[in-house]
Amino acid sequence: MAPPFAAPPTEGGRKRLWLGLGVGALALLICCGGGGAALVGLSVSSIRAAEEQGQAITDEYYGALVRKEYDKAYDTLCDTVQRRESQAQFIRRVTDEPAVASYRIGAVDPNTLTVPVEVTFSGGGQETQTVTLAPDPQTAGLEVCGVS
Numbered sequence: 001m002a003p004p005f006a007a008p009p010t011e012g013g014r015k016r017l018w019l020g021l022g023v024g025a026l027a028l029l030i031c032c033g034g035g036g037a038a039l040v041g042l043s044v045s046s047i048r049a050a051e052e053q054g055q056a057i058t059d060e061y062y063g064a065l066v067r068k069e070y071d072k073a074y075d076t077l078c079d080t081v082q083r084r085e086s087q088a089q090f091i092r093r094v095t096d097e098p099a100v101a102s103y104r105i106g107a108v109d110p111n112t113l114t115v116p117v118e119v120t121f122s123g124g125g126q127e128t129q130t131v132t133l134a135p136d137p138q139t140a141g142l143e144v145c146g147v148s
Helices: 013-066 070-075 079-084 087-096
Strands: 100-105 114-121 126-135 142-147
Touching (some): 013 100
Antiparallel strands (some): 114 126
């Protein structure tokens, strides 16, 4: 009498299992390694973008002050500052202060979004000012949100 069903094959079952697990582990390692590398690349490029934007907006602000284009300098300010001080008040305050003759922008700190600026005034005086930047919620670009 024959059994009701045939016995399962037993050839190389363990060998195929370990080969399959090894290939799966290798694929997982490649995917995770690639994803990790992409994450690192993305964070590095976003830091560089923030540094470039910070340099550009700071240069735009101080360049406008040097050229006495106070309305353009005002346009670089964040909404919070513009709500506290109207354009006419800003122009009045800036013209009462010593005029900026030249400036040198330092490195943007991507953690605090601050930029040191060496400022030389028309009278010959010098000081280091710290520009605080903030992202614009509408454009995602950086804006000047304070100078101290």
